[in-house]
Every structure is written in C-alpha cells, then in structure tokens.
Amino acid sequence: MKPNDLPDPAAEHGVRQHWLSELAMAPLELLELFFEKMEASGRLPVATWLRKPQSGLTMVRARAGGTGMQFNLGEASVTRCAMQDGMGRVGIGYVRGGNSRHAELVALFDLALQDAALQSEILDSVVSPLAAARVAAREKSSCEAAATRVAFYAMAREQQ
C-alpha cells in the first residue's frame, strides 16, 4: 500500500492527461478567449521555445474487426510545440491538424497548469468550461442522431 501523503503518479498523469486532451479538442476561438482573459490578468508564464510549432504526421492505427490485429489506416496531420519557463518546466502542445496557434496555446496553458499557484484556478476557469462545452456539443449532436432512431412497431394483421 502506498502511503496516502504521497501523490499517486498515475493520478497526477491523469490530471495532466485530462487537461492536455481537453485543450487539444477545444475550438480555437474558445481557447483564444480564455487566453485573452488570462493575458489581461498578467499571470501567464513567460516562456521560451524549446521546440517551435512544427507540423507533421501520425499514422492512425486501427484493429481488424474493431478488436483484432492492428493495421495502419492512414495518416493524420499533427502540429506540436514545446516551451520552457525559467523554472525549467516544459509546456507541451499536440493538436490534430495544422494549426500552430492552437498547439502554442495548448503548450502555454500546459505550462501555466504546472504552476501550483495557478493550477486549480485554470482548471476551474478554463479546463472545466472547455470540457463542459465539448460535452454539450457532443450531446447536441447525439440528440440530433437520436431523433433519427427507428421506433419499430408491429402492425397486427386483420383477421380474415
């Protein structure tokens, strides 16, 4: 058993995994909006490029029959970057597609989120609203699809 006072590394990954994923899936306009707010407050970290935004490819893998052997389906474009603050912390941005600005904002927020003084505030004011917006968009689309679900009913044949 692990002592309770030590942070569980798996859980720590879990939080960063969550914010990196939400930031990457967020619409850029929304992310820009949060960026402007944070910048106005003057609390965003000052960082230098460790790896400037670069577009490349990732090979998308799938499985035969959904669950079988792996195969290569085709590639998807990916843009990534990394930046570092004076403390040596590294903010990383990976987004699907070719938008450098999106990757940059993900890395910047990732960096800010590693600052204990900012983390819970950004989780509340940025990451949670992004997650809520994403879930709402998914639900809207799902409710539209659900409206096309077939409701079968049996017709009783009249007795001759």
Place this chain on the structure above:
Amino acid sequence: MYVAVKGGESAILNSYELLAAERRGDPDVPELTLAQIRQQMRLAVDRVMGEGSLYDEDLAALALKQAAGDQVEAIFLLRAYRTTLPRFGYSVPIDTARMALRRRISATFKDLPGGQVLGPTYDYTQRLLDFSLADTADAPTPPRVDEPLPATSPRVTDLLGEEGMIEAERPAAGDPAPTDLSREPLRFPANRATRLQNLARGDEGYLLALGYSTQRGYANSHPFAGEIRMGEVPLEIIPEELGFAITIGQITLTECQMINQFAGSSDVPPQFTRGYGLAFGESERKSMGMALVDRALRAQELGEEITSPAQQAEFVLSHTDNVEASGFVQHLKLPHYVDFQSELELLRKMRASSAKVGAGDTAIPGVQPSAEREEA
C-alpha cells in the same frame, strides 16, 4: 529511350495560367472559400482524405479547390504533400466501440441495444433533384430529442461473438506493429493488416466494383451488413516526452462489419466469418466495398477455392491505388515520338516486304513488332 525536345517551355507556362483562369471560372461569380468546400462538399473532402491517406480537412479542401473538383487529382496532390511532412509516430489503435455515434444501423438484427440510428443518410431520400437547392435559403435546423444516445453502443459482431456464433477478432500474439505500406513496398503474400491498409487507401470505385462482383457470383461470400457505424472517435498518441496517452483531437470514421458465409473445420464448429471496412470521414460506400473485398481476399486463409478476381490478392492489391493507376495510364501522354517512329518504320518495312512476297504473306519471319515502350 527519350530524346529531349526543347520548345515546350513557354507553352507549358502559358498552360499553367490558362489552367488557373479556368479553375477560377467567371470572375463575376464569387470565389469558393475552403470553409465552403469543407462544410458543403464534405463528402468530397472525406474521399480525398481517405484515398489521399491523410486526415486533414483543410488540406483536402485546398486540394479539391486546386484540382477544380477532380477527386483523383486532389488525392494525388494530398499524397504528394504528405511526403514533405515528418512522421512523428503512430497513434494508439483507435477504438470504434468508443465512437460518438451519428449513424449506426444493422441489417442483421432489428432490435439491437442502442437501436437503429439512421443519421444523415441519403438512403431514404427519393433521389429526385431538389430544385429548391438551386436558390440559397436559410440553414435548416434538424430535429432533436431530449435524450442523447448511450455513451457507447456494443458492436453487433461483439454480441454475436459472445455466443461464439462468429469468428473472434483478437490481436495476433504479442500484438505486433503492422507493416506500413507508406514505408515498405507491397510484397506477396500480403498479410491481412497489409491488405487492410492497402484497401483503406484504395480507390472507392474500384473497391465498389470488386465488391459488387462478389455479390454477382464472382466469389461466394454471402454477405450481410452486420453493422455500419459512423461518428467521431478520439485520436490518441503517446508523446515520447510524456510516456502516457493524450487525446489530440477527434476524427470521423465509418466502419462496416460484414457478416459472411460460415465456415468450420474439425477444430472449430461452424461460425460466421467477417469482412472489415474502415474509412476516414463519412464514407459508407467505400467501407462496405472494402469489407466485401477484405472478406473475398481471406479465401485462402479460410480454405476456400480461389476462382474469382476479387479473391486474387496480387491482382486486387496491385491495382487499388488510383494515384499509381492514374500516373501509369496518364504517362502514355508523354512523348513516345522516337519509339513510335521505329514501330512505324517497322510497319512500313513489313508492308513493303509483304507487297514483294505477294498478298496473304504479311509477316517477316523472325521479326515481331516490339510491344515495349519507354517507361516514365
């Protein structure tokens, strides 16, 4: 042999400009934006992404605009562009069970958990031209119900699999990384992973025709559309610097699970077999064609007699790629002046000699006209 002939340069440069002007068309008509192509020609964009083997809606829309809507040309443009990009790695295998469904139907079970969800389909349209679309109108709002679909829906094949009625799809021992046709040339015999990659970027028309041929009796695979689903799946990668998976975005996929003629052996009781299709975007016809051809190509593995074109892996897989096919067919437009002159010469000699020998005697013994041409 080619003989360099100069003089085409200014003609070529002028043809670029003429092409650009023709692409633009009447300047009084507003120019297409990429957003319009992406939004309102989305199925064309999806096909270009699938056969261009690069999921990027913006680049695919640009390719379509540049190619003036010529799909195969747009696919070629996208394929060429991807070679300029570095490969960062590969994704975690996507899980279609986690798909946020927008369409999901089964032709094998009426009542399946999660239900039959028609989604945005042309299936039930009347295929009558809608002249109201000739004018612009306000964007329609689709109907919506209060309750969303379940977060995940089981695959029909998984339900059948629980009863052991269909062959299991399990990872190969050790779950090996598949060979990558964008890195390694196609070799025969090709394993199923290689075949699926080849089919996934294959020409839709070709797969459709081959799939159709299996239904018309050229291969007997007796297919049912077990399930077709379309929607968004998260795309995950494990960046080297993190060591754990992150989602970097979503991609739209169409998956087709064909349930086919059963097979059994002394070890395995009779059970249904499977054919699998998966394509980028909303590409239902493509994924169905792919699933039919995947199943046909499994003939040897399932101990079936190979009698039809769709079962012949070397024939099928060597001709799926429309970039290669288009290049090789279109290379016939390149100058073959010298080669043709030599055949013309030969033909003249043959005719002269047959005129000497007399009517009815047309061939020069030991001389065959060459069928070989210059290769591009």
Place this chain on the structure above:
Amino acid sequence: MNDPRPLPTSALLPGLNDPVHDSQRVFRIVLSALSNPASLHALADLPVPPAPMHAAAGAVLLTLSDYETPVWLQSPTEASAAWLRFHCGTPLVTKAKEAQFALIDQPLAMPPLSGFAQGLAEYPDRSATLIVQVRGFSSEGPLFSGPGINGQRRIGIDGLPGDFWQSWQNNRAIAPLGVDILFVSGTSVVGLPRSIDVQNKPARGGV
C-alpha cells in the same frame, strides 16, 4: 521502440530554431558533404547540443534521425539521450550493430567499422552512418579519390586511431555494403561515403 520511462524534461536544451527550414538547410549541406567527399563544409546558426556533442553532430542528428532510426551513442549521457528523444523521438540502442546512426565522440576508442550495420546485399542502404567527432581538419593528410572527387583530394582529419585508414580500406572493399561517415568538428562537417578510396601516404612536395 518506445522507452516507457517518462522523459526528464527539466534540463532540456532547445533544438533547431526553425525545425522545418533549418533541417532542410542542414540536410542540403550534409548532402553536399557526401556528394563532394573529403571536403570541408560549414554549418551555421546551430543549436547548442548537450555535451559531449559538437554543434554539427547535434544538428546532423536532429536533421536525420527520427523515431524509426535507432541511434547508438558511444558516450551516452542522460542529457543527450533526453535531447534526442524529445526533439526527434529517437530510440537509443545499446548495441552498436543495431544502430542506423552512431555518434562517436572518442574516435581512439571507437569500435571497429565492421561492428556497425553493414547493409544487406538486397538493401545496401540498411547500413549505419557514423558521425565521428574529431579534433579538427587540416590541409595535410591522406589523398582521397572516387565518385564526387575530380582526380584526388587531400584533407587531414585529426584524432583518428593509427589503423583507421586500413579499416577504411576494408570497409571500401565490401562495397556496395559498408558504413558511411560524417566527420564533424565544431560546426564543420566532412563526408566520406563508402565508395571513396584513401591513399594514406604522407604528402610529398609537388603533388
């Protein structure tokens, strides 16, 4: 190939300033170095790599290596391993024979050339490319000849083991198999593809 351990990122150094254009620029110069063998080529505006890498060695590795090219480091350090993994996803191998690129920073203690991947008869390109860091280059040295050299060319490569040129001739003898070498020092690079012959005779007047 992925190393499951998370990457220590705190002491990372930046990579190429403009990954796309800088790697194209470095690639072009490496190409020139290999097509004009035994001549000095200068690289400019390079990032500072972790020790013991020279700037040219770091830039060449950032340009040529990726997650599909195993790299062997003669003197692996935590910092250089992390730097390559971070910027290129490069897998590091501990067996020289498994590497596609090898960085040798102590030429006097380097493994024999035959200890690296030599390529296959069907795929001679599957041989290793060695990046050998040397003390410097001079105008006095062996005479080189072969494809890319009009006649003969002379260049001194300082800090190689005494039997190096004999090993090189053995490497030459198995062409089309064998390794290719990029000698680097500071920001300079000299290419030596496997097709090049060396005559290791001291320079005489009037040559």
